[in-house]
Amino acid sequence: MAQEIHNDQIKNLLSSVVNNAPYGMIAIDNFDQIVLVNEQAISFLKLDVNPNDLNELVIFDQIKHVEQLYLKLNQIVKNQYQDFNIDALPFDDKFLNFRGRKIKEGYIVTIEDITRDKEMEMVALNSMLEGQELERRRIAKEIHDGIGPSLSTVRLLLENVSSENNRLDNAKFSTQMSVIFDMIDSLTGDIRNISHQLMPKLLIDFGIIPALENLINRINKAERIKIILFHSILSERFPELIELGLYRICQELINNSVKHSSASEVQVQLIEHPDSIILMVEDNGCGFDKTSVMKENPGVGLINVESRTNAFGGNFILDTAISKGVTATIEIPLEK
Ligand SMILES: Nc1ncnc2c1ncn2[C@@H]1O[C@H](COP(=O)(O)OP(=O)(O)O)[C@@H](O)[C@H]1O
Ligand SMILES: [Mg+2]
Known part of the structure; x- marks a missing residue:
């Protein structure tokens, strides 16, 4: 019983x-x-x-x-x-x-x-596309507003010089020419900057570490924040998409620390394991409350970091709280 x-x-x-x-x-x-x-x-x-x-x-x-x-x-x-x-x-x-x-x-x-997961995936994908679209628009604007007018000015100056050529004495001629040379130099610089934003040349030629070192040096020169890179990368190169993905993720996370954190220091670590690569970006700034940021002003930056990581089958952990700084950890599996 x-x-x-x-x-x-x-x-x-x-x-x-x-x-x-x-x-x-x-x-x-x-x-x-x-x-x-x-x-x-x-x-x-x-x-x-x-x-x-x-x-x-x-x-x-x-x-x-x-x-x-x-x-x-x-x-x-x-x-x-x-x-x-x-x-x-x-x-x-x-x-x-x-x-x-x-x-x-x-x-x-x-x-x-899994409807909800699928919907979240779509949101992430859309914001990634939206982010890319914004980036394109920004670069198009830079070319249009920056390089376009400078080139027109160079043309005008050259027209001037050539039409006045007979009447210009040597001194005036060389002054005008040196203005033109300066403009061409600054245009070359602008073009280099824009192409660097589109695709960092160092990244293509030499891989993730030189590209990150360069990015970090440039920020260290321009901003008050101090960014330090530690790495244990043994392989010379990784698949191109992984290198570009890691670079973009790093760029966004460092940018966030510079823009939002008031941190004095950011540590960037890139560690290669036998079957994965781990990126950690840690700042000692103000941190934030994830729940309220997600609700009140979710940006596309962090969503992009997440969807880029997911696209590689990786993991993204964002550890932060108000006045606790931000530690972002990204693990991307490597196929060997
Ligand atoms: N390192 C950081 N320190 C402090 N706050 C941050 C940091 N990173 C992100 N945040 C907060 O999270 C928000 C969302 O970030 P993000 O998705 O990159 O969008 P965006 O940078 O365009 O605002 C930011 O607006 C900011 O409030
Ligand atoms: Mg951002």
Whole structure:
């Protein structure tokens, strides 16, 4: 008797777990008949079944409208019920992950609603694109407003010199020419700066460390903040996209420390491990409250850092609190 009560309790517990799980679950027996289905599965897949009356319901008759799952199950039946995964299947107004697993008594399929993750991904992607668009616009404006007019001025000056050539004495001629040379030099500098912003030449030619050293030197000269780079990079070069990604991430994080933190010092560390590379950017500034910044003024900068990291299958951890400084850690896996 005691044993029976115990069994009942276990049964109740199990059915409560199944019905309250955050996943949809469907179990079928070795004859493809549904032996268990919870409310979540019914609601995710819009099934027309009664979970308490599953008399001889064959799974294939119930899921025809979820075409990809139907096809997948048909396929695995032919292959002695292998495990399967379907990721981010759009169905109804949701995105669903499916996991199919063989068990002794038959087969189970779990269904996870990942609509929210998917939406967050879209937000991140959009802000990355938005960030790139802003950057392009800024550079276009710099070319248009900076280089365009300077070139027109050089042209005008040259016209002047050539039309007045006969009347200009040597001294005046060389003064005018030296104005023109100065303008051309400053234009060359402007072009170098813009092209550097588009794609740092050092990064392409010599890799991440020289490029970062150069970036940091330039900021150390221009700003009051002191930026220090430590690194243990043994490989000479990494895949181009990883180098560019790390550089952009570093640029954004350092920029944030310069712009927002009032820190006196920023430490940048780049450590190479056998199968990953870790970037840490740490400032001793004012820090911030993540929750309220996310709510009140989420910028695209940090979202971009996150989506860039995710694009490499990496991890981004932002550790900060008011008056605790900011430590950003990025780990990017390396395929060797
Ligand atoms: N190193 C930092 N120190 C203090 N506050 C920071 C730091 N980095 C980011 N923040 C805060 O987080 C916000 C979002 O940063 P971000 O996404 O880079 O956008 P943006 O820099 O364009 O404002 C900033 O506006 C700032 O309030
Ligand atoms: Mg920023």
